Amino acid sequence: MKKMICLAVFAGLCAPAAGAYTVYVSNEKDNTVSVLDSETLEVTDTFDVGQRPRGILVSKDGKQLYICVSDEDTVKVFDTATLKLLHTLPSGPDPEQFALHPSGNPLYIANEDDNLVTVVDVKTQLVLAEIPVGVEPEGVAISPDGKVVINTSETTNMAHFIDTTSYEIFENVLVDQRPRYAQFTDDGSLLFVSAEIGGTVTVIDVTKHQAIHKITFEIPGLPDETIQPVGVKVTADGSIIYVALGPANRVAVVDGKTFEVLDYLLVGQRVWQMAFTPDQKYLFTTNGNSNDISVIDVARQKVIKSIQVGQQPWGVAISPN
Amino acid sequence: MQWIFVICLIVTGLSCGANAAEKQVISALVLRVDTPKTKPISRLDLPPDDLGFAGGALATEDNQTTGRFMGQEFVTQNIASPPDEAVAALEMAIADGVQYIVVLADAPMVLKLADAAGNKALVLNALAPDDALRNDECRANLLHIAPSRAMLTDALAQFLIWKKWRNWFLVEGSHPEDKALADAYRRAARKFGAKIVEERVFEDTGGARRTDSGHVQVQKQVPVFTQRAPDYDVMIAADEADIFAVYLPFHTWEARPVAGSAGLRPVTWHPAQEAWGATQFQRRFEKLNGRYMRPEDYQVWLALRVLSEAATRTRSDRHDVLEKYLLGDDFEIAAFKGEKLTFRPWNGQLRQPILLVGARVLVSVSPQEGFLHQVSQLDTLGIDQPESGCRLEGR
Known part of the structure; x- marks a missing residue:
């Protein structure tokens, strides 16, 4: 559904609009998910999902929405057409982050309380494996070829490389304090791991399992301690890395080749997680302490709008179509 | 006063990638010196028998999990001792090869123990708040975890x-x-x-603390x-x-x-603190020890975590190597306070919110x-x- 639209924020500038996608934002404190239209950039719906929703993702076909409902110790699956609950998945206690295999199945869930990564078959709804990892597993990422799942453990300060066939850890890479989030490049060659308390993003060579660079941040006028990297996203061509800097209220724009910071984009307070629209025209950020999301125009590297959602927005996921 | 002798050796059977011969063992003693005290006014404040040690138990579990990926083993021994036997307990542990002593004691005792340890061990003060210990009475082998x-x-x-x-x-x-x-x-x-x-x-x-x-x-x-x-x-x-x-x-x-x-x-800690991911930490402690975490427990946990972090990063078990790293520019640790903690190199005090x-x-x-x-x-x-x-x- 391509058409020409004029976005008010462009002040009369007309641009060819990409297809409208549906954006889902988990509101940690409201127990709801806000639904937005990526074209009008307006909230179209809000629905209750249960106690303390955090991690959120959409299935490959766009038909199902998976949400870590942390305080109910479960992952809930909603129908994106009706926004009705389909079923729950066994996640282990207090699920926060998860990743779906590129084939659409299974789901890898970090269980912070039990130092486990739980692997769940989304079709049979059965637990396939429980993998012991470091203390307080948090971030989960899966390689584009589906062969490796990465888990970061916040107190052990490692990225664990797990074989998706054998469910065994085959490599551990030390990173900085409190690793939060892991993200592969689309070609699978590099892995980025953010360290919230360390204030860095470690760049890991995936084939060598070695840290090759540490991205650091410096913002004039802000104390070092407030720069706390959390969410990381990379453009499809790997040229630009976006890093959400938490209470620094900014998203860092980082060169994907030199790993130098090019710019800091001011967004809302306590910027946490991010998601691209599938065409990578927009990047959405959740701003937990200002109860809004920011929309970044990727080509122009500008924040074009902030949109009020529920209380303490945590995660964001966008439909593939 | 009766000797309370609690020994808790935590040696896990978890397999690790490293060769057994290369395995480093980081041995710590948590030494709590119990002086006779009047009972607290509120019965909610009655000290549990495992005060401090409970935090050490959680830290050792955490450290062991990390250690199994690094080929390092973390062993913790707990001793609750009356004042007149504390120095002997420390000396015995050092003779057994323990290089790290976490001390829960008052300021004069902390100094006595630090001086007895000399250059053979690193002492971590997990209790005494006295500013003198960080100033005129500071010691080269003494770090302060407690604020x-x-x-x-x-x-x-x-x-x-x-x-x-x-x-x-x-x-x-x-x-x-x-x-x-x-x-x-x-x-x-x-x-x-x-x-x-x-x-x-x-x-x-004086007089009774609590009366009907x-x-x-x-x-x-x-x-x-x-x-x-x-x-x-x-x-x-x-x-x-x-x-x-x-x-x-x-x-x-x-x-x-x-x-x-x-x-x-x-305070350094409170059982209601949930910010910065502390909920999971509180729950792990409560599951292991069956009670809420107190500041003394948190401080011992932090002391042992600080040691483990230095051992992981330096891949060393030697106290001189670890101390140098802890006081250097590279050391930092996350401790559920929303920002990294580091040491003030001039007096060995851990910076903390x-x-x-x-x-x-x-x-x-x-x-x-x-x-x-x-x-x-x-x-x-x-x-x-x-x-x-x-x-x-x-x-």
């Missing part, structure tokens, strides 16, 4: 200044530690621009004790000995809040916004380098 009194009082003072509660009514106890705490509040008032408009001393006249229906007398005595004061914003209680402070809230002559040793308290807690929830965390420092905002808490009396070679 100093000046750090705690500065943390509260910053919040009270932020609230614009500048006029303080200071009530101090009659024990030496109460006087030291009151002095720290006087210093904090000068540092941040508060005014102590009234000072009174609450004499400890004792509240009847408290309700009459405390108002009388606190009346006829100049106008003030907040009452500050300096009562480390736990003699009177918990009686002050709701009983003051004027309707004023209480802070310090009761009411709004500066301080929680301000009420009875049921976290009220605030200091340093407060707007209190700035050229090195670290955390250095707005406590005695800073230019004022420090600690002079150690090479620092």
Whole structure:
């Protein structure tokens, strides 16, 4: 559904609009998910999902929405057409982050309380494996070829490389304090791991399992301690890395080749997680302490709008179509 | 006093990638020196037998999980000892090859133990708040995990200044530690621009701590004790000995809040603290130990985590290597306080935010916004380098 639209924020500038996608934002404190239209950039719906929703993702076909409902110790699956609950998945206690295999199945869930990564078959709804990892597993990422799942453990300060066939850890890479989030490049060659308390993003060579660079941040006028990297996203061509800097209220724009910071984009307070629209025209950020999301125009590297959602927005996921 | 001898050797059978021959063992002793004390006023404050050790048990579990990926093993031994046997316990552990001693003791005992350890072990103070230990009496082999009194009082003072509660009514106890705490509040008032408009001393006249229906007398005595004061914003209680402070809230002559040793308290830990991922940490502790975590437990946990972090990063088990790393620029540790903790290299004090807690929830965390420092905002808490009396070679 391509058409020409004029976005008010462009002040009369007309641009060819990409297809409208549906954006889902988990509101940690409201127990709801806000639904937005990526074209009008307006909230179209809000629905209750249960106690303390955090991690959120959409299935490959766009038909199902998976949400870590942390305080109910479960992952809930909603129908994106009706926004009705389909079923729950066994996640282990207090699920926060998860990743779906590129084939659409299974789901890898970090269980912070039990130092486990739980692997769940989304079709049979059965637990396939429980993998012991470091203390307080948090971030989960899966390689584009589906062969490796990465888990970061916040107190052990490692990225664990797990074989998706054998469910065994085959490599551990030390990173900085409190690793939060892991993200592969689309070609699978590099892995980025953010360290919230360390204030860095470690760049890991995936084939060598070695840290090759540490991205650091410096913002004039802000104390070092407030720069706390959390969410990381990379453009499809790997040229630009976006890093959400938490209470620094900014998203860092980082060169994907030199790993130098090019710019800091001011967004809302306590910027946490991010998601691209599938065409990578927009990047959405959740701003937990200002109860809004920011929309970044990727080509122009500008924040074009902030949109009020529920209380303490945590995660964001966008439909593939 | 009976010897309480608790030994807890945690050796997991978990497999690890490293060759057994290369395996490093990092052995620590948690030494709690128990001096006879009167019972706390509130039975909620009765110390559990495993006070401090419980935090060590969790840290050792955490460290072992990391260690199994690194080919390192973390072993912790717990000893609760009377004062006259503490040095012997430390010496025996050192003779057995223990290089790390986490100490829960008062300041004179901490110094005695640090001096007995000499260059054979690194001592981590997990309890004594005395500023003297960080200043004129500092030691090269002694690190401070517990915050100093000046750090705690500065943390509260910053919040009270932020609230614009500048006029303080200071009530101090009659024990030496109460006087030291009151002095720290006087210093904090000068540092941040508060005014102590009234000072009174609450004499400890002895007697039973708790009596049936004792509240009847408290309700009459405390108002009388606190009346006829100049106008003030907040009452500050300096009562480390736990003699009177918990009686002050709701009983003051004027309707004023209480802070310090009761009411709004500066602490390192509280079981209601959930910020920065602490919920999982609290739950892991409670699952392992069957009770809430206390500041002493947190401080021992942190001491052992600090050691493990240094051992992981340096891939060493030697105390001189670890100490050098801990005091260097590269060391940092996450400890559920929302920012990294580092050491002040000039006196071995761990920089840390301080929680301000009420009875049921976290009220605030200091340093407060707007209190700035050229090195670290955390250095707005406590005695800073230019004022420090600690002079150690090479620092």
